[in-house]
Amino acid sequence: MSGRGTITIDTAEVELAEHAQLAPGRYAKLAIADSGAGMDAETQRRAFEPFFTTKPLGKGTGLGLAMVFGAVEAHGGAVDIASTPARARR
Numbered sequence: 001m002s003g004r005g006t007i008t009i010d011t012a013e014v015e016l017a018e019h020a021q022l023a024p025g026r027y028a029k030l031a032i033a034d035s036g037a038g039m040d041a042e043t044q045r046r047a048f049e050p051f052f053t054t055k056p057l058g059k060g061t062g063l064g065l066a067m068v069f070g071a072v073e074a075h076g077g078a079v080d081i082a083s084t085p086a087r088a089r090r
Helices: 041-046 064-074
Strands: 007-016 025-034
Touching: none
Parallel strands: none
Antiparallel strands: 007 025
16 A cells, blocks of 8 residues: 555454354454555455565565465464455545
């Protein structure tokens, strides 16, 4: 997210009965939303790949979301992403 905007962080305890990647049970949920421009389908598909970045050369390593993904999965969790270009929350 470049320029001005809003980042919202929400936490909750959730009980999952069905999830594609997780066994039923109680989980901690961390949801992060921003008012950025959104991501197209290709960017979403690659967002957690190590060294993938949409930033100009020399401006980003592409490790942030890959590290989040690895840490969450290593602790038995899952990461989901949802975004729509040009439908940013304001």
